[in-house]
Amino acid sequence: xxxxxxxxxxxxxxxxxxxxxxxxxxxxxxxxxxxxxxxxxxxxxxxxxxxxxxxxxxxxxxxxxxxxxxxxxxxxxxxxxxxxxxxxxxxxxxxxxxxxxxxxxxxxxxxxxxxxxxxxxxxxxxxxxxxxxxxxxxxxxxxxxxxxxxxxxxxxxxxxxxxxxxxxxxxxxxxxxxxxxxxxxxxxxxxxxxxxxxxxxxxxxxxxxxxxxxxxxxxxxxxxxxxxxxxxxxxxxxxxxxxxxxxxxxxxxxxxxxxxxxxxxxxxxxxxxxxxxxxxxxxxxxxxxxxxxxxxxx
Amino acid sequence: xxxxxxxxxxxxxxxxxxxxxxxxxxxxxxxxxxxxxxxxxxxxxxxxxxxxxxxxxxxxxxxxxxxxxxxxxxxxxxxxxxxxxxxxxxxxxxxxxxxxxxxxxxxxxxxxxxxxxxxxxxxxxxxxxxxxxxxxxxxxxxxxxxxxxxxxxxxxxxxxxxxxxxxxxxxxxxxxxxxxxxxxxxxxxxxxxxxxxxxxxxxxxxxxxxxxxxxxxxxxxxx
Numbered sequence: 225x226x227x228x229x230x231x232x233x234x235x236x237x238x239x240x241x242x243x244x245x246x247x248x249x250x251x252x253x254x255x256x257x258x259x260x261x262x263x264x265x266x267x268x269x270x271x272x273x274x275x276x277x278x279x280x281x282x283x284x285x286x287x288x289x290x291x292x293x294x295x296x297x298x299x300x301x302x303x304x305x306x307x308x309x310x311x312x313x314x315x316x317x318x319x320x321x322x323x324x325x326x327x328x329x330x331x332x333x334x335x336x337x338x339x340x341x342x343x344x345x346x347x348x349x350x351x352x353x354x355x356x357x358x359x360x361x362x363x364x365x366x367x368x369x370x371x372x373x374x375x376x377x378x379x380x381x382x383x384x385x386x387x388x389x390x391x392x393x394x395x396x397x398x399x400x401x402x403x404x405x406x407x408x409x410x411x412x413x414x415x416x417x418x419x420x421x422x423x424x425x426x427x428x429x430x431x432x433x434x435x436x437x438x439x440x441x442x443x444x445x446x447x448x449x450x451x452x453x454x455x456x457x458x459x460x461x462x463x464x465x466x467x468x469x470x471x472x473x474x475x476x477x478x479x480x481x482x483x484x485x486x487x488x489x490x491x492x493x494x495x496x497x498x499x500x501x502x503x504x505x506x507x508x509x510x511x512x513x514x515x516x517x518x519x520x521x522x
Numbered sequence: 523x524x525x526x527x528x529x530x531x532x533x534x535x536x537x538x539x540x541x542x543x544x545x546x547x548x549x550x551x552x553x554x555x556x557x558x559x560x561x562x563x564x565x566x567x568x569x570x571x572x573x574x575x576x577x578x579x580x581x582x583x584x585x586x587x588x589x590x591x592x593x594x595x596x597x598x599x600x601x602x603x604x605x606x607x608x609x610x611x612x613x614x615x616x617x618x619x620x621x622x623x624x625x626x627x628x629x630x631x632x633x634x635x636x637x638x639x640x641x642x643x644x645x646x647x648x649x650x651x652x653x654x655x656x657x658x659x660x661x662x663x664x665x666x667x668x669x670x671x672x673x674x675x676x677x678x679x680x681x682x683x684x685x686x687x688x689x690x691x692x693x694x695x696x697x698x699x700x701x702x703x704x705x706x707x708x709x710x711x712x713x714x715x716x717x718x719x720x721x722x723x724x725x726x727x728x729x730x731x732x733x734x735x736x737x738x739x740x741x742x743x744x745x
Contacts, residue, residue, distance in 0.1 A: 242626065244614040431610045434570075435669065436600035437627035438593050 243428060243445045249421040253414055253450055257457030257502050258464070260410040264403055265465025265495045271399025272494065273485045278392030282385065289362075291351040294375040303373040304349050310372050311353060316360030323350045348375075410454075410502065411509040418450055418513040422521070429521055443514035447507055454506030458499035466495055523548055523677055523708050524569050529578035531564055538564050540736045542578070546677065546710060551703045551726050553719050554712040556733035562712035565733065566681050569710065570602050571595045583676075600628055603670030603707075607682035609662050611654035617641075617665055618650050624673035636672070644668045644698065660691035667698055677708040684718055692718055700725045 291311075295303045304322055311320040323331075328350060329340055362380055369376040422429070432442055469486050487494065524546040531539040538561045546552060546569075554562050567573040568580055571587045580587045582598050590598060611620045618637060625632040641647040644664040649657065657665060663683055670678055680699065684692035696718060703709045703726055713719065722728055731738050 242612060242615070242623070244612070427610060428612055431612060432623070432627055433572075433596070434599065434604050434606075434610075435624045435627055436596050436598075436673070438596040440593075441627050441629070 241445075242432065243421075243425055243449065249417040249424075250453060253417045253453040253506070254457035254460075256410060256413045256417070257454040257506065258461035259457075260406050260413075261458040261461030261498045261502050262465045262468070264406045264498050265462060265469060267399050267402040267406060268494050268498070269469050269486055271396050271403070272487060272491050274392050274396035274399060276488065278389050278396065281388045281392060286381075286385065287355055289353045289355065289378060289380040291353060291369065292377045292379060293349040293351065293373055294346075294377075295349075295373065297346075300349060303375065304351070306372045307351060307369065307376055310368055311351070314360055314365055314368075316355055316358050317353055318356035319354045321352055323352060353378075407501070407505055411505050414450060414454060414506050414509045415513045418446060418510040419517055421446060421450075422514060422517040426521055429518070439515060439518045442518060443511060446514045447510045450510040451503050451507045455499055455503040458502035461502075462495050462498050465498075466492070469495075523583060524710075525579075525581040526565075526568070526575075527579045527581075529568065529575045529580055531561075531568060531573060532576050537736060539568075539733075542736075542738050544731060544738055546708050548676070548708055549703070549706050550708050551700075551722075551728040552710045553722070553728055553730045554710060554733065554738075555714060555716065555719065555730060558714060560733040561736065562714075562733060563681050565738070566604075566679050566710070566712055569679055570599055570604055600624060600673055601676045603667075603673070603675040603678045605663070605666045605670045605678070605680040605683045607685040609666030611662070611665070611669075613654050616651045616653060617646065617657070620654060621665065621669045621672055623669060628673070632672075640668050640672055645694075659686040660688070660694075663687055663691070663695055664698070667695065671702060671707070675707070677710070678702055680709070680711045682713055683711065684713065684715060689717075693721060696722055696725070 291307060293300070293303055293307060308320065308322065311317050325343070328347060329338075331350075332340055362378065366378050369378060429442055472486050524544075526542050526544045529539060529542040530537065531542075542565065544552075544565075554565060556562055564573065568575060569582075571580075571582060571590065574587065582590070583601060585594070585598075587595075611617075612623070618641075619626070621637060621640065622632060638647065638650075641650060644667060646661060646664055646668070649661065649665075654662065654665070663686065667680075667683065670680075678699065683695050683699070687695065692715070699709055699711060700722065719728075719730055729740065731740060733739075
């Protein structure tokens with residue numbers, strides 16, 4: 225059979241048509257971009273969820289404090305009243321209340337069970353303090369407490385809050401680092417695939433050079449092809465990732481951190497940025513590889 | 523158009539050419555002959571800047587090849603039509619697209635009428651859509667010649683263009699090269715086929731250059 229399919233005549237046309245469709249580098253690029261973007265969606269979800277968690281923990285604990293009052297049983301009520309009276313006169317305190325026995329029992333229930341005989345134990349009285357927007361002078365309050373109720377300790381949750389917020393922030397950083405690593409790994413793999421494709425098409429490149437093709441023209445043929453492949457794979461990967469995240473258990477009151485892993489509201493739009501980003505990474509990686517390889521092939 | 527001044531070229535420590543000087547004037551026809559391995563292909567590769575001389579000076583269209591950027595080399599090659607013995611094509615593209623490559627890579631529009639006329643000229647009009655692997659040796663050589671001239675180059679460099687074809691086809695290719703020369707193209711044909719050179723005597727005023735002992739000599743009287 226002599227006559228082949230007439231693709232197009234001569235003259236202008238997309239540069240990538242002059243490069244024959246190459247076998248394994250085609251699906252390798254598409255698969256790599258797809259897999260990497262799929263993973264990236266989860267890294268973005270992790271990063272966003274960690275950020276949310278840090279903000280939530282920080283906000284939830286930042287405005288509250290607890291006064292723990294230890295006193296002999298006969299002094300307990302007197303000192304409690306004294307502390308409550310002191311709090312009512314303290315600027316920066318929005319509200320306060322002493323936890324009753326039932327509430328304190330509930331707090332201890334996870335450790336001691338529901339039948340705790342609270343009345344037989346020397347339990348401290350807990351007073352919850354909520355500060356207003358201006359906040360109170362914690363050092364001043366501590367000194368006045370020491371004078372009014374020597375057994376009262378003000379706990380502003382700093383000891384608890386800092387490590388939690390730090391842990392969440394680190395987790396977020398880890399998510400961002402993962403995204404960068406995934407991007408770098410994708411760039412490396414696409415570079416390898418582009419190099420393989422360029423090497424496999426050395427003869428084609430030689431022909432193009434003989435007829436006067438510039439490096440930029442030859443590079444464009446490969447760059448366009450790899451960018452389109454990466455974009456295609458990334459779109460599939462992003463869609464699969466979004467479906468995967470959507471299938472994660474919904475966040476609930478008892479769900480803990482893992483149940484909160486996912487997107488919320490406009491956050492669902494973030495993964496849609498990944499395919500164009502993947503295409504940009506592929507474009508830059510292939511372009512760099514193409515020009516380097518074309519210099520080698522001189 | 524193309525000038526070599528005391529050019530030397532070596533590879534891997536071995537000297538292939540030394541003190542080579544030649545000048546291809548506009549409209550001239552030259553044969554470059556010599557035994558296999560004498561350096562004919564090397565001279566041609568130097569003439570279209572695929573190789574760089576180790577010493578001496580090569581001018582392409584009045585510019586020193588060493589001063590040419592990579593883009594300049596590409597632009598210069600658009601003014602040179604190159605035909606190889608093992609002419610290479612893009613096997614996945616039909617003949618028409620292969621012939622149009624000089625236009626494609628230069629991102630220029632071309633006239634389909636010109637292509638048809640060119641295919642007629644080389645006797646391949648019925649193979650417009652044929653894929654290169656289906657062409658015979660002679661057809662490939664004629665197609666390579668057509669591709670070399672489609673962009674309207676000033677110079678044709680042909681490296682053993684008749685090496686893989688029979689005598690009748692050799693004469694046909696020679697006739698095409700002579701016709702191009704009459705149209706004002708500068709032609710340099712590297713060949714070891716002395717019969718072809720003798721045959722050209724009746725058709726064109728050509729100079730014969732012979733490579734021997736790494737140098738170029740004018741071989742006897744002009745044909």
